[in-house]
Each structure stands twice: as structure tokens, then as C-alpha cells.
Amino acid sequence: MVAVGLEEVGVEDYMKGNYFSGEVYIDQKQQCYKDMGYKRYGILSGLMSILKKVSRAAMAKAKEQNITGDFKGDGFQNGGTIIVSAGGSECLLNWRQENPGEHVPLEDVLKALGIDGGAPATEQKAEAPKVVCEDDVCYKK
Structure with missing residues (x-):
């Protein structure tokens, strides 16, 4: 598995948080985002998108789970999720984020991978760990 980010802001904290176990690349020119046709907001359209x-x-949901953050970095670029077959000969899923709050449905990922049974049920914990970001540092509290 690979992830492609668009800048180095926050990457170190992301890696320390163990949110993803695959390889992480940074595309500072955002060329792959352009090539994939991922939406990029302007200032006005970006502000309007957060009102949706x-x-x-x-x-x-983030507030409910005590997930906080900052507004550092480029928040105007949407992304997506691509799943390709072993060897890379076939695209199994090409999901594009249309709004900043969207994420690929887990059911779509499982279906693309040929996994039956739907998403696993998760238990709601009494209290989720709180993620706090101060300046350039984020940590779990």
C-alpha cells in the first residue's frame, strides 16, 4: 500500500501516529493530483464547501470523538482512493473526494478487494483518545 501526500506539513506526526502502515510519498508539485483530476478549491469555493x-x-463527528487539529497546510486540495490489482494491470476502485468531509466508504474498498461480509462492527468506546495539536506538533492525550 502507498499513500501520496501533497506536502510535508504534518507528515512526521502522521507517521508517529501509526495511522497508515504503507509507504508514504510526498508530491510537492501535486502533479499526481492534477493527473488524477482531483478537485482543487479556490478560497471562496473552499469556504463554501465547509458549509455543506x-x-x-x-x-x-470529529468533535464528538475529541479529534482536534489545526488549519496548517494546504486545505484546498481534495484527494481520493485508488485500488489496483496485483501487478497494477487493472483499476479496481477509483474513488474521488467531492467534498472535504468525505472518505471512501469501507464497503466500497472491501467490495473492490473481493471481500464479502461488509465492514466490521466497531464498539463505541467510552472515551476516544484525544488528539491535540499545538503549533507544529500533534499528540494523543
Whole structure:
């Protein structure tokens, strides 16, 4: 598995948080984002996008789970999820983020990988760990 980020801001903390176990690359020119046709917001359209229902719902869920963050870095670039077959000959899933609060549905990922049974049920913990970001540092509390 590989992840492609668009800048180095926050990468060190991301790696320390063990959110992803694959290889991480940085495309500072954002060429792969352009080549894949991923949406990039301007200032006005970016502000309008956070007012959409899906974005508000994502912010509410993050707040409910005590996930905080900062607004450092490029928040105007949307991304996506691509799954290719072993050897890279076939694209199994090409999901594009339309709004900042969206994430690829886990069911779509499982289906693309040929895994039956749907997403695993998760237990709601009494209290999720709190992620706190100060200046350039994020940590779990």
C-alpha cells in the first residue's frame, strides 16, 4: 500500500501516529493530483464547501470523538482512493473526494478487494483518545 501526500506539513506526526502502515510519498508539485483530476478549491469555493452538510457532519463527528487539529497546510486540495490489482494491470476502485468531509466508504474498498461480509462492527468506546495539536506538533492525550 502507498499513500501520496501533497506536502510535508504534518507528515512526521502522521507517521508517529501509526495511522497508515504503507509507504508514504510526498508530491510537492501535486502533479499526481492534477493527473488524477482531483478537485482543487479556490478560497471562496473552499469556504463554501465547509458549509455543506457532509463537511459539517464530519466536523461534528470529529468533535464528538475529541479529534482536534489545526488549519496548517494546504486545505484546498481534495484527494481520493485508488485500488489496483496485483501487478497494477487493472483499476479496481477509483474513488474521488467531492467534498472535504468525505472518505471512501469501507464497503466500497472491501467490495473492490473481493471481500464479502461488509465492514466490521466497531464498539463505541467510552472515551476516544484525544488528539491535540499545538503549533507544529500533534499528540494523543
